[in-house]
Amino acid sequence: MSAGVSVTAIPAQTRGWQRDLIGISVILIAALAGYFLFPNNLALLTRMIAIMLLVLSLDLVTGYCGVATLGHAALFGSGAYAAGIAAAHFGITEPITMIAIGAIGGALAGLISGVVILRGHGLAQLVLSIAIIHLFHEAANKASEYTGGSDGLSGISPDPILGVFEFDLWGRTAYVFGIVLLLLVFILLRILVRSPFGMLCRGIRQDPVRVSAMGASVKLTLIKMYAISGLVAGVGGAFNAVSTQVVGLDSLSFTNSAEALVMLVLGGVGSLYGALIGTIAFIWIEDLVSAANPFHWLTIVGALLIAVVLFAPKGLYGTAATFVERYRRGAK
Amino acid sequence: MTALFEVDHLQKAFGGLNVTRDVSLALGKGDRVALIGPNGAGKTTFVNLVTGHLRPDFGQVLMGGEDISRFNPMRRVRAGLVRSFQVTRLFGEMTPEEHVALAILQRQGKSGRMAGSSQAMPDVMRETYEILETLNLTALGRVPVSEIAYGQQRLLEIALALALRPKVLLLDEPAAGVPHSDTFLIENALAQLPADLAVLMIEHDMDLVFRFAKRVIVLAAGEIIFDGLPVDATNDLRVREAYLGGYANGSAA
Numbered sequence: 001m002s003a004g005v006s007v008t009a010i011p012a013q014t015r016g017w018q019r020d021l022i023g024i025s026v027i028l029i030a031a032l033a034g035y036f037l038f039p040n041n042l043a044l045l046t047r048m049i050a051i052m053l054l055v056l057s058l059d060l061v062t063g064y065c066g067v068a069t070l071g072h073a074a075l076f077g078s079g080a081y082a083a084g085i086a087a088a089h090f091g092i093t094e095p096i097t098m099i100a101i102g103a104i105g106g107a108l109a110g111l112i113s114g115v116v117i118l119r120g121h122g123l124a125q126l127v128l129s130i131a132i133i134h135l136f137h138e139a140a141n142k143a144s145e146y147t148g149g150s151d152g153l154s155g156i157s158p159d160p161i162l163g164v165f166e167f168d169l170w171g172r173t174a175y176v177f178g179i180v181l182l183l184l185v186f187i188l189l190r191i192l193v194r195s196p197f198g199m200l201c202r203g204i205r206q207d208p209v210r211v212s213a214m215g216a217s218v219k220l221t222l223i224k225m226y227a228i229s230g231l232v233a234g235v236g237g238a239f240n241a242v243s244t245q246v247v248g249l250d251s252l253s254f255t256n257s258a259e260a261l262v263m264l265v266l267g268g269v270g271s272l273y274g275a276l277i278g279t280i281a282f283i284w285i286e287d288l289v290s291a292a293n294p295f296h297w298l299t300i301v302g303a304l305l306i307a308v309v310l311f312a313p314k315g316l317y318g319t320a321a322t323f324v325e326r327y328r329r330g331a332k
Numbered sequence: 333m334t335a336l337f338e339v340d341h342l343q344k345a346f347g348g349l350n351v352t353r354d355v356s357l358a359l360g361k362g363d364r365v366a367l368i369g370p371n372g373a374g375k376t377t378f379v380n381l382v383t384g385h386l387r388p389d390f391g392q393v394l395m396g397g398e399d400i401s402r403f404n405p406m407r408r409v410r411a412g413l414v415r416s417f418q419v420t421r422l423f424g425e426m427t428p429e430e431h432v433a434l435a436i437l438q439r440q441g442k443s444g445r446m447a448g449s450s451q452a453m454p455d456v457m458r459e460t461y462e463i464l465e466t467l468n469l470t471a472l473g474r475v476p477v478s479e480i481a482y483g484q485q486r487l488l489e490i491a492l493a494l495a496l497r498p499k500v501l502l503l504d505e506p507a508a509g510v511p512h513s514d515t516f517l518i519e520n521a522l523a524q525l526p527a528d529l530a531v532l533m534i535e536h537d538m539d540l541v542f543r544f545a546k547r548v549i550v551l552a553a554g555e556i557i558f559d560g561l562p563v564d565a566t567n568d569l570r571v572r573e574a575y576l577g578g579y580a581n582g583s584a585a
Contacts, residue, residue, distance in 0.1 A: 010461045011429075011474060013451045196437045196445045199426075203434060206423035213421070214438045214496060215409035221444070 020190050023273060024183065031179045035172075042171040046243050048283050049178035053185060053236025054256075055263050055275040057106075060229040061114075062261070063270035064193060065222055066205030068126050069117060070257050071133035072233065077252030078109035078136065079234025084247035085146050087156040095158040099181070099238045106234015107227045109136070114226025118219060130254065137252045152248040156241055167243075174243035181239055185232055189272055192228070201225055205270075266308055268315025277317045335394075336360050336530050337413070337500040342391035344381055351377045352388070353554040359500060359530040366545035366562075367534045370575055374554040375534050376418075379504055383415050384408045395500070412499035416492075418508050418534075420485045424478035428469050428488050431477070432460045435495035459495070466524050467491050468517075483514040490521045501525070503533040507540055515540060550574065 034045045054076045061067045082105025086092040092101065113132045120128045140147045147153050160166040165173045192198055200221055203211045208218045241247045250256060259282070267278020285304060290297040312319040335358035344352040351374045359365060369375055380386040382393055384405040392401045395411050403411065422431060433450035436459055437443040450456050464470045467487045472480050477488065486506060493501055507518045515537060522544055525531060535541050541548065541562070548565045550558035552574035558565055565571050 010457050014474075016449075191447050194449045195447050196434070196443050196450060198446075199430060199434050199450065200438075200443045202426065203423050206425060207421050210417075210421040210423065212406050213409060213415060213417070214435050214492070215406055215414075216438050216443055217406055224444075 016194060020187075023190075024187065027183060027186065027276070028179075035175065039170070042175045044283070044287060046171055046175050046178050047240070048279060049175075049182050050236045050240035050243065051260070051263070051283065052182060052276055052279045053239065054233050054260050055267070055279045056185065056189060056272060057229045057231075057233035057236065058260050058264050059269065059272065059275040060189070060193075060225055060232065061222075062264060063275070064198065064201045064205060065225050067117065067222065067226075068122070069113075069129035070126060070254065070261060071113060071117070071129035071131075071136075072229075072260055073252055073254070073256035074113050074133050074136040075106045075109045075230040075233035076237040076240075076256065076260075077140065077247075078230075079103065079106035079237030080241045080247045080251045081105065081140060081147055081153065081237075082234065083238035084153045084156050084241040087158065087241070088153055089146060093157060093159045095161050095177070095242050098158060098242055099235055102238020102241065103231045103234040106230040106232070106237060108230065110226045110228070110230020110233070111223065114223045114230075118222050118226070129257075133252070133254050133257050137249060137254070140249055140252050147247070147249075150249055152246050154246050156245045156247070158242050158245070171243065178239055178243065181235060185235060186272065186276075189232070193272065197221070197224075262305060264315075266305065266315055268318030268321075271317055271321070274315050274317035278315060281316060336363075336396060337532075338392075338394040338397075339382060340392040340394060342378075342381055342393070343389050344377060344386065345389055351554045352381060355391070355551075355554075355556055357549060357556065357559065359532060361528045361530060363530045363532075363547065364545050365530075365532050365547045365549060366541040367532055367549045367551060368536075368538075368541060369551035372553075373551040373574075375551055376504075377554075378551065379415065379502060379534065382502065383413065409496065409498075413502070414493050414496045414498035414500070415502040416489045416504055416506060418504040420482070420489055420509075422477045422485055422488060425476055427472075427474050427476055428464060428480075428491070429460055429473040431488060432463050432491050432495045433457070435492050436460060439496050463491050463494050466494070467521050483510045483517055486510055486518060487521055490518075490525075494525070498529065500530045500532070503531060503535075505535055506533065507535060507537050519543065 035042070038045060054072065057075060058069070058072045062069060079102035083098040083102035086101045087098055092098060113129070116132055117125055117128045141149055158167060161173065161177055167173045200211065200216060204218050204221060212218050237251060240251065263278040263282040264275055265278070266282055267276065268274025286301055289300045293300065308316070314322060337359040339355060339357050342352055342355040355378065367375060367378070377386065381388050384403055388401070392399050394400065395413060400408055400411055400413070430450070433456055434443065436456050437450060461470060461473065464473055467490060469484060469487060469491060472484060477485060486509070490506065506522065507515050510518060519540060533544060545562055548558065548560065548562045549556055550565060550571050557570045557574060558568050
């Protein structure tokens with residue numbers, strides 16, 4: 001049938017990279033604005049970057065593959081502890097090496113939790129993910145010789161980046177380092193989600209039976225994505241260790257996992273921009289409200305979340321994107 | 333000569349109920365066979381046994397002489413045995429172009445690639461639009477599947493099957509859910525199937541069956557009661573009895 005049919009017109013390639021260029025510029029502008037507008041708040045912004053990497057990583061498995069998990073901090077925390085232990089116990093204090101070690105630690109944790117979590121579906125999957133995060137948490141707690149247990153792991157003092165940029169008291173170096181890491185990860189993930197592999201993952205989220213009827217392995221694809229997700233979360237965790245110079249048990253906590261999911265839902269599931277916006281919005285609101293009303297801030301955050309989920313179920317970014325799309329169609 | 337596709341003494345029971353009793357059939361290159369039977373005859377079970385979604389109690393499924401009975405559904409697809417679904421199973425947010433491109437990439441073993449995009453692969457795009465063109469879906473290439481009509485979704489199911497270039501194609505009621513006035517679309521699509529492809533179609537629409545099939549197999553109560561030319565099927569006493577019960581003989585059951 002290949003010879004007989006004449007193909008009249010193959011539509012032109014959609015120019016995704018132009019939109020990405022805009023997206024990257026927006027991130028850069030926001031990063032610069034943050035640097036100059038909040039010079040005394042760089043520590044908060046730096047924490048935001050670390051959490052953004054965690055939420056991006058969660059988006060890969062939840063948003064793109066449809067895997068429900070409440071244990072994603074296991075990947076983040078593993079990265080943080082891997083980098084922290086390497087620095088505190090083995091004297092590996094070169095920051096880029098620490099990030100790489102964190103990425104490997106995260107990927108391994110991703111592989112392990114992926115293999116376990118993907119045994120179940122739906123609710124069983126969710127329960128397994130909660131079990132995973134508690135097991136990781138408890139393991140880190142018990143191995144106090146290496147992790148410092150509930151006291152946290154301290155004594156991490158990273159070298160200057162590339163031997164030149166020293167980590168300063170104001171956290172400027174850490175902030176710029178974080179932005180560079182974030183942009184790098186973001187660009188790589190844009191390539192990934194647009195690739196055939198990314199398309200396969202989106203297919204799995206929508207109908208795994210159809211994907212296996214195409215002859216593709218659903219399980220293997222998901223486990224691969226879990227490892228990649230672990231890599232990203234591990235970078236986030238390691239960056240957190242490098243920038244704060246401590247690793248606490250809270251990085252491996254259920255709360256951290258659940259908050260990451262809340263941020264993702266807030267921003268919009270299944271879009272990398274949604275993951276970024278959700279993290280910024282959540283941490284910013286949390287910071288604002290907790291300063292304004294230290295007694296009832298959790299109540300206010302909760303109410304805001306309910307409002308978003310009820311009135312903008314696609315999240316902040318998803319809802320905005322829908323509006324723009326509708327406007328464009330109306331204009332045609 | 334070994335047949336392209338062979339089912340050998342297949343048996344399956346759920347508890348005490350024998351839903352598939354000693355079913356054997358063979359398909360050669362280019363065969364157009366319809367599998368029909370009244371409701372509850374065990375057609376769906378048969379499809380599930382053949383595609384590996386159910387495990388038979390006894391019997392074998394062979395492709396080109398090779399026993400694929402122990403293969404999981406995924407490996408059977410890779411061996412060249414592809415099915416379509418009775419109720420469309422598609423990715424609602426994705427476009428027909430993405431569906432077909434994904435199937436082609438999967439066939440070529442490129443679906444695991446983590447860089448590049450299907451739109452940047454000229455050969456994949458050419459084949460994608462060749463297939464969409466055959467099924468008159470070109471204009472809908474970039475519309476999300478959730479926004480296109482059901483009849484056209486059925487066509488896309490066939491497009492996906494084509495993109496996988498199977499040796500044997502199992503069509504599970506390709507016209508199910510399609511308004512009768514649109515059946516001709518499906519029929520045209522079926523007429524475009526490659527000549528050397530072996531097709532086994534399960535269908536209720538008798539008009540479609542008799543126009544499409546060169547051979548008819550009738551299943552009743554889990555058993556093959558007829559295997560032969562369509563013309564003979566209509567005159568076969570057992571077939572008439574299976575469909576019409578006692579009324580076939582003009583006496584009350």
